[in-house]
Amino acid sequence: MAAVISVKNLTYEYNVGTPSCSVALDNVSLDIEKGDFIGLIGHTGSGKSTLVQHLNGLIKPTKGTVYLNGNDIHSDKKATREARFKVGLCFQYPEYQLFEETVAKDIAFGPRNMKLPENEITSRVVKAAMYVGLKKEHMEKSPFDLSGGEKRRAAIAGVMAMEPEVLIFDEPTAGLDPKGRDVILSLVKNYQTQTGCTVILVSHSMEDIARVADKVIVMNKGRVEMYGDVKTVYADCDRLSAIGLNVPQVTKVFSLLKEKGLEFSDDVYTVEQGFNVLSEYLKRRDLND
Amino acid sequence: MIKDITIGQYFLGNSFLHRMDARMKIILTFALIIAIFVCKSIPSLLLMVAITVFLVAVSSVPFKMVLKSIKPIAIIVVFTGILNLFYVTGGKTLFEWSFIHITTKGIFTAVFMAVRIICLVVISSLLTYTTTPTMLTDAIERLLSPLKVFKIPVHTLAMMMTLALRFIPTLIEEIDRISNAQKARGADLDSGGLIEKVKALIPIIVPLFVSSIRRAYELADAMDCRCYVGGDGRTRMKQMKLKGSDFVSLLVTAVLIAGLILLNHYFTKVI
Structure with a gap:
């Protein structure tokens, strides 16, 4: 299958030219195939978040290139903007990005930035709300009146409504109770099976990833340590515990x-x-x- | 863009100025700032410049950082210089053309004002370079404590200042995070006219306000949990004590200011 995202020799350094300069990503190369559900795991500071922010062009690499469907996403401004829409990124604690008067308007923020026609926006908002299980009565409420779990689902719907080819979730279950975690994971999984789009799930939890992902990328100290299907990677117990990850x-x-x-x-x-x-x-x- | 803001620009060091008692430092800074505007003759201004240069030299703050503090006011310096040059009249007229008169007094005023503003900014930024924000607010609280007599809540004001300073880096981080999240949803923050740009800020400002208010409530609760009741009956972990060297600095500054006044008195005032 064709690679939808291809990363070549990506290096990123923080604070270049100052004493606190540090390497966040060290010569990372990888291909992400269309339709895969990939888990991205690693310690705090292993470069997971920095890597995913490169994939939609939020961060410009110090060295190396990111290709989306074969095109360099930093070749020009238009390509970068296109990457923003084709690669949806849902940040950690996404509920802190809600700002509109109503939930429906907030979910529509992304599609509206894509300059879609009004009826298309409405249908996408309805579809995204369905994927995350928000009911009709929620849609006209202020996002700040929702419960914590509902807020998070509304924020996730805001990214889904852009209908990206690749959808990245950066620790979508952080700070949730086990039940809330189950809800989010299963809605992400359902979304992936129904739309067939590529999903990357960043997580700390080996168990969460095992539950939903087909493939795993293990990051350590800014490098890709392992990349393969869940069974192969999890079988290598010794190597995982050597970098401090426990099966x-x-x-x-x-x-x-x-x-x-x-x-x-x-x-x-x-x-x-x-x-x-x-x-x-x-x-x-x-x-x- | 937002990372260039340097408030609470403390520069770690162990110089004479770093060790000086913060209260004394504030008082002497004020005294010197007033002294700057006393200088009216050339020798007194030169002495003021010498004092400023000396302070920078002993502060162990790199010269580059001092220059950085002057950079933002460069426009003001040039602007006031030009205004003074054209509008102050008196002394010998050097150049005249329709409504423009350039006089010796105008030139002197322009130069004096420029030098004064630069000295003022350098001296006051040395205060923030060599004093941590907490020390600074602590010292301000103590200097203002006589105002308690008039029922002014000095401790509360100082605490507010400390908290405000403490949360600047947090807020900057938060702005970064929120604007990344909105950019990921296709928010366009860079292009468009002024009105579009201001509109584009709404998706950042609203979440920022919401989270700031939430943070304030959390902080208040945390302070309550640790039995914070304000300034009454509160003792301090760090006692401030004036040392011998602080009094020596006071004496030296007093002598220098007296010198300035004398130099002013015995030489012709040029402005």
């Missing part, structure tokens, strides 16, 4: 059980999968008895 607790439990001689598969990354594997095992055991 999900369930995975650990199951690999310990395997060591004890029970026959389990290696690829258990979420509690749900664990539950299925265990109940199957118990069924089998009952049958044998």
Whole structure:
């Protein structure tokens, strides 16, 4: 499949020319294929956020190039602006960007900046609200009257309404309770399966990524440490823990059980999968008895 | 653009000026600023310039940073210079053409004003370069404490100042974050005429206000939780004590200002 975003030898340095100069990204090259759901994981300061801000042209690289569908996004102003619309970026705590009088108007902010016709804007707003599960009665409220979780969903809808080819979420579940986290993750997953667009999910949580992503990029100290499908990357336990990332607790439990001689598969990354594997095992055991 | 703002521009160092008691520093800065406007003869102005240069030299603040503090006022200096040159009359007329008169007094006034403004800005920025914002507000609070007699809430005012200074970097960061988020939604902040540009600021200003108010409430709660009740009965972690060297500086400054006045008195006043 064709790469929708292609990053070549990307280097970014903060505060160039001052004593506090530091390298945030160090010669990063990677291809992101169309239609993939990619998890981007790494420690605080590993360069995750800096990398995703390069992908829609918010940050200009110190060295290297970002190609979107084969075009350099910094070749001219028009290309950069196009990248903004084709690569949607939803920041951490996106609810702090809400500003309009009503939720509907706020979701329409992106499409309106794209200079779309009015009826197209309206239909996109309705569609985006549907994806995030906002009801009709929410749409005419002030965004500041919504609950915390609703605010976040409204803000996510604001990015979805631009209908980008690539949608990037920078830690969309930060600061939410487990239930809120589940809601956001499943709506992101649903959106991806329904529209077939490319999604990049930045997260701290190996378990969250295992639950929704097909591929994983592991970043460490401004470099891409690993890039592959979930199973391959998560199998390399030693390498992950060497850079301070831990495989999900369930995975650990199951690999310990395997060591004890029970026959389990290696690829258990979420509690749900664990539950299925265990109940199957118990069924089998009952049958044998 | 926004990162160029340097308020609370403290420059880390351990010079004589850095160690001086902040209260004394404020008083002496004020005294020197008043003294600047006393200078009316050439020798007294030269002495003032010498004092300024000396202070910069002992402050260990790099010369480049001092220049940076003058840069924003360059336009004001040039503008007042030109105004004085054309509008002040007196002394010998050097040049005359229809409504333009250039006189010796005009030239002197222009030069004096320029030098005075530069000295004033350099001396007052040395104060902020060598004193941390917290020390500064602390000192201001103490200097103003006699006003408590008139029921002026000096402590509260000082606390407000400290908090305002403390939140400048936070707000700058916040503006950066919000404007990135809106740019990601296609907000165009750079092009368009004046009205479009002002309109484009709304998506940044509204969230900024909302989060500032939220932050203020959170801070108030946090202060309440730590039993903050204002200035009454509050003791200090850092006691300010005047040292011998502070009194020596006071004495030296007094002598210099007396010298300025004498130089003014014995030489012809040119403006």
